[in-house]
Amino acid sequence: MGLYNPRDSGDSNEGSGIPGVEKVVFYQRPSFGLKIWGPFVPASDNLTALYSLTALQTVIGITMFRTVRMRWRDTSFWGRVTKGANAIGGSYVLFNSGLEVSRLLLPYDPWYDEAKRARESAIAQGKKPNWWFGPLDQKPMSLAEWNEKMDVWILDQEENLDRQSTALVGSPEIKMGYNHIKEQNTRRQSEILEQLQHNTFERNRPLHQSKVALRELHNPKHQVVIPEEYQSEENSDFYEIWDLNDPWNVLANDANILVRFIPASVDIKADDKVQESTTS
Amino acid sequence: MLRSQVGRVARVINPAKFHNSRWQAVRSSSRYSGYGTYPPRRSWTKTMLTLIGGLGVVGGVTWWLYWPHHTFSSSVAKILRKGLWAESDREGNDYKKALEYYIEALQLAQSENLDPLSDEYTGIQLKIGQMYEQLSMFPEALMIYTEICSNYLVALTTPGAVSNSLRPHLIQKDLRVVIKCAQLNTSDPQMCKLMLMTHLLVAQEEVAKKSAAVAKLISRDSLRADQEDVSITSDANTVEESLKDPTKLQLNRGAWEPFRDELFNARELYVALCISTGDIWTAARTATATVAWMINAECSPVQIIECQNNLGSVLFLNAEALGNKISQGTRSGMDESELNQLRQGQKQSLKSSEKCYESVLQFSKRLPTEIRRAEGMEESIALATYSLGVVKLHNGELIPARNLLREARLRAKAAGYEELIQNAENELGKVRDALEKTNPSKESPSDANQIEALLEAHDKGPSDFTVDVAKSTR
Numbered sequence: 001m002g003l004y005n006p007r008d009s010g011d012s013n014e015g016s017g018i019p020g021v022e023k024v025v026f027y028q029r030p031s032f033g034l035k036i037w038g039p040f041v042p043a044s045d046n047l048t049a050l051y052s053l054t055a056l057q058t059v060i061g062i063t064m065f066r067t068v069r070m071r072w073r074d075t076s077f078w079g080r081v082t083k084g085a086n087a088i089g090g091s092y093v094l095f096n097s098g099l100e101v102s103r104l105l106l107p108y109d110p111w112y113d114e115a116k117r118a119r120e121s122a123i124a125q126g127k128k129p130n131w132w133f134g135p136l137d138q139k140p141m142s143l144a145e146w147n148e149k150m151d152v153w154i155l156d157q158e159e160n161l162d163r164q165s166t167a168l169v170g171s172p173e174i175k176m177g178y179n180h181i182k183e184q185n186t187r188r189q190s191e192i193l194e195q196l197q198h199n200t201f202e203r204n205r206p207l208h209q210s211k212v213a214l215r216e217l218h219n220p221k222h223q224v225v226i227p228e229e230y231q232s233e234e235n236s237d238f239y240e241i242w243d244l245n246d247p248w249n250v251l252a253n254d255a256n257i258l259v260r261f262i263p264a265s266v267d268i269k270a271d272d273k274v275q276e277s278t279t280s
Numbered sequence: 281m282l283r284s285q286v287g288r289v290a291r292v293i294n295p296a297k298f299h300n301s302r303w304q305a306v307r308s309s310s311r312y313s314g315y316g317t318y319p320p321r322r323s324w325t326k327t328m329l330t331l332i333g334g335l336g337v338v339g340g341v342t343w344w345l346y347w348p349h350h351t352f353s354s355s356v357a358k359i360l361r362k363g364l365w366a367e368s369d370r371e372g373n374d375y376k377k378a379l380e381y382y383i384e385a386l387q388l389a390q391s392e393n394l395d396p397l398s399d400e401y402t403g404i405q406l407k408i409g410q411m412y413e414q415l416s417m418f419p420e421a422l423m424i425y426t427e428i429c430s431n432y433l434v435a436l437t438t439p440g441a442v443s444n445s446l447r448p449h450l451i452q453k454d455l456r457v458v459i460k461c462a463q464l465n466t467s468d469p470q471m472c473k474l475m476l477m478t479h480l481l482v483a484q485e486e487v488a489k490k491s492a493a494v495a496k497l498i499s500r501d502s503l504r505a506d507q508e509d510v511s512i513t514s515d516a517n518t519v520e521e522s523l524k525d526p527t528k529l530q531l532n533r534g535a536w537e538p539f540r541d542e543l544f545n546a547r548e549l550y551v552a553l554c555i556s557t558g559d560i561w562t563a564a565r566t567a568t569a570t571v572a573w574m575i576n577a578e579c580s581p582v583q584i585i586e587c588q589n590n591l592g593s594v595l596f597l598n599a600e601a602l603g604n605k606i607s608q609g610t611r612s613g614m615d616e617s618e619l620n621q622l623r624q625g626q627k628q629s630l631k632s633s634e635k636c637y638e639s640v641l642q643f644s645k646r647l648p649t650e651i652r653r654a655e656g657m658e659e660s661i662a663l664a665t666y667s668l669g670v671v672k673l674h675n676g677e678l679i680p681a682r683n684l685l686r687e688a689r690l691r692a693k694a695a696g697y698e699e700l701i702q703n704a705e706n707e708l709g710k711v712r713d714a715l716e717k718t719n720p721s722k723e724s725p726s727d728a729n730q731i732e733a734l735l736e737a738h739d740k741g742p743s744d745f746t747v748d749v750a751k752s753t754r
Contacts, residue, residue, distance in 0.1 A: 066324075124580065124650070126653075155492075156492045157491070160492035160495060168481075169438075170433065170437025175438075177430055181423065181427045182431075186390075189386065189387070190387075192379070192420075193380060193383045193384065196380040201376060224364055224368040226365065226368045226370055238358070238364075241361065242361075242364065247406035248406065250410065251456050251457070252456055254459075254460055255455070255457075255545060256541070257545055258656070259552050260586065261552075261589070261593035261594065261597075262663065262703050263596050263667055
């Protein structure tokens, strides 16, 4: 694991640098086959960058082989040297690309998890990690640790093979229940649609008021947003508006709840006063 | 068109670049020799363009697979667009009109055989549900949400119905809908409980599949445990230990994604439902397991602290429930050994509850300031302080209780946590009453008086308990 330090690397002169500029010890990001890039290897959770760099490396390797082929008949001394160097370099680079791709294809990668965790915790602390490198002060685990975690993971997976092959099987009642509900809903929808079309629709009163008051939850205040530039319905882009108001996102927001219990000691004053739950 | 351009470029470049005898020799032997001065069998530009083209195709496929896109038929899309406009403020939030369009769109989609599991189909259903809610038609809304999640349940429990790569995403959506159902179905908490449990089991099984270690952790779960015993509190200590040193833990976030947050929200809701149906034992078991799982799933410190607070409160409630059982048992002449067991359980619960709050307070002190500033953190700390005060009051330690409650009131005011300010005022009132009762001469209360106050408190029946379910702002 290389250590890359952009400024001079003595610990003694800490604080003597430019005021406001923190000294960052930067550790090279780990990889299997991108070692030739030195400190420019991207963070292990930046898959886009990792794949692009691997692709670039592959292109370089192919170029080198191509040079060999182009100069195939060149038998001069420098011609031979160039061919030899390109052949060796090309195979090395391509072999490394293969290594990196095989790592990227692994279903589990401790480095990926580690880098992702570091990036998220940096964001949680209000820092803005570098897109390419992740948080600069993060120190990735060594290859030995990586191996160890991988071993644990493989054993863990082996132990779980039985479970992975079994599927939860539901009872036929679930299916019947679904069909029943669907039928009922379809009927009710036709009913409501008819009433709406003939202007006989009466808004239902809620049948029951809940004991647990969930007023705010019951009355979602999400408004459909239509971009300013659209003047009329006919000329608007449906997919843009739909994505902007995606019902699944609205639901995700509704389902993001916070449950808190507030205990209270025995009320000495009155027994009949029952505190109702409220939303905050 | 592109090809001919390439050819032209190659023609311009090649003679100049490769005007050298070696290359000529190769070329003349190639089968393209009939073309005259060009081209080489594979030109560099062509290779490059092929590569870029290939990358473009790969990128396109990736985009197609991962970018959210909708494929409504154009006729359905047209009706939906009308609905969206009717719903918006451009046309005066006409929810009735919008509902009409959405039902029409669903009927059309049904006649076009759109897959009911697709995001398009469920999207229309959700829209109908939202309109029902806007129109206060909650039973109808509940029914349509129930339809969506029943269909997910059928698909998820039919072998081979859903591909393995799609399952996690369906589960995530399923949990969201189930949470919504539980929020709407306030008349039948037992039904909600059952429903949440069924869907949670499917989700938890999915997590267990991903790792044997997590599977072991989950198998200790409470949801299906039948045997009742009072020693549910053994896990509270390990939780406290783990909060102290998170680096020692085995973490496995990947197994819980992508539905981690939905799963824990649903479990917290399940605990709340257990409490409201009086099933405190299940609530305590579930809450205990949830904290341990949350740590394994690498939830944020605020989430863990909130859950730990809830666990403390559930344990406190459990202690009170056991206290009631004891007083009932004493009256009805219960077996002495059984009574002792209950007392043991009560003592343990109370102690664990206290520990939960204490560990929250200690843990929060060590957090970096950035994390302490996270939203909800101050409220959680205020709540832990308050709850610890309540436990102390319950134990008859009046002076520490008063100090803690005052601190909690102060923190709640700073955080703008109105609900807690009110509760703290109430509890402080009780402390004042108790202090006057036990010690009119304003000296510090003796042990005997404390015990007396404690016994008195026990005979008052079940305690107050507020379940606070709010929309998270995070």
